[in-house]
Amino acid sequence: MPMAADDIAAMIRAAIPDADVQITDLAGDGDHYAAHVTAASFAGMSRVARTRAVYAALGGRMGGELHALQLTTAVPA
Amino acid sequence: MTDDTNARIDALVKDNAVLLFMKGTPLFPQCGFSSRAVAILNHLDVPFESVDVLQDQGIRHGIKAYSDWPTIPQLYVKGEFVGGSDIMMEMYESGELAELVQDVKTA
Numbered sequence: 001m002p003m004a005a006d007d008i009a010a011m012i013r014a015a016i017p018d019a020d021v022q023i024t025d026l027a028g029d030g031d032h033y034a035a036h037v038t039a040a041s042f043a044g045m046s047r048v049a050r051t052r053a054v055y056a057a058l059g060g061r062m063g064g065e066l067h068a069l070q071l072t073t074a075v076p077a
Numbered sequence: 078m079t080d081d082t083n084a085r086i087d088a089l090v091k092d093n094a095v096l097l098f099m100k101g102t103p104l105f106p107q108c109g110f111s112s113r114a115v116a117i118l119n120h121l122d123v124p125f126e127s128v129d130v131l132q133d134q135g136i137r138h139g140i141k142a143y144s145d146w147p148t149i150p151q152l153y154v155k156g157e158f159v160g161g162s163d164i165m166m167e168m169y170e171s172g173e174l175a176e177l178v179q180d181v182k183t184a
Binding site for chain 2 (some may be wrong): 047048051052055060062063064068070071072
């Protein structure tokens with residue numbers, strides 16, 4: 001069952017309150033997304049740690065319901 | 078994950094300087110993310126080994142626990158987990174990935 005972009009963004013914001021989440025529906029099929037997550041709280045964290053934090057926010061859906069989510073992270077400039 | 082699977086993954090990671098866990102093979106990737114990971118390594122012209130997780134269900138599930146990472150592909154360099162295809166792309170674009178594998182290329 002694919003997830004709606006708004007649900008993905010809401011879950012990330014719930015776990016990482018300072019996150020700015022930009023989601024692009026890559027294929028227009030509600031199943032292939034790119035997410036760019038910017039959060040001041042990512043400062044000092046490795047890329048792997050940031051990605052793990054976002055995956056944790058998605059509560060185990062990554063690799064399951066959410067197969068095709070490109071994910072990039074950043075600290076606000 | 079069984080201890081046996083864990084030991085097999087551990088040996089693979091330690092025995093190969095650049096190792097990509099992927100779906101399919103470098104010539105015939107079975108997933109867009111794996112294809113992208115292979116393309117990045119090919120662009121860097123770095124020799125690498127790959128493990129097709131579709132051919133080994135033990136490793137397919139075991140690697141996710143081993144790395145604490147839910148998706149495939151996964152890149153290991155010199156025994157260290159680097160990340161998936163998105164992180165590989167970011168590190169490729171920034172030059173960090175080339176730097177990381179530089180001594181593997183010249184070895």
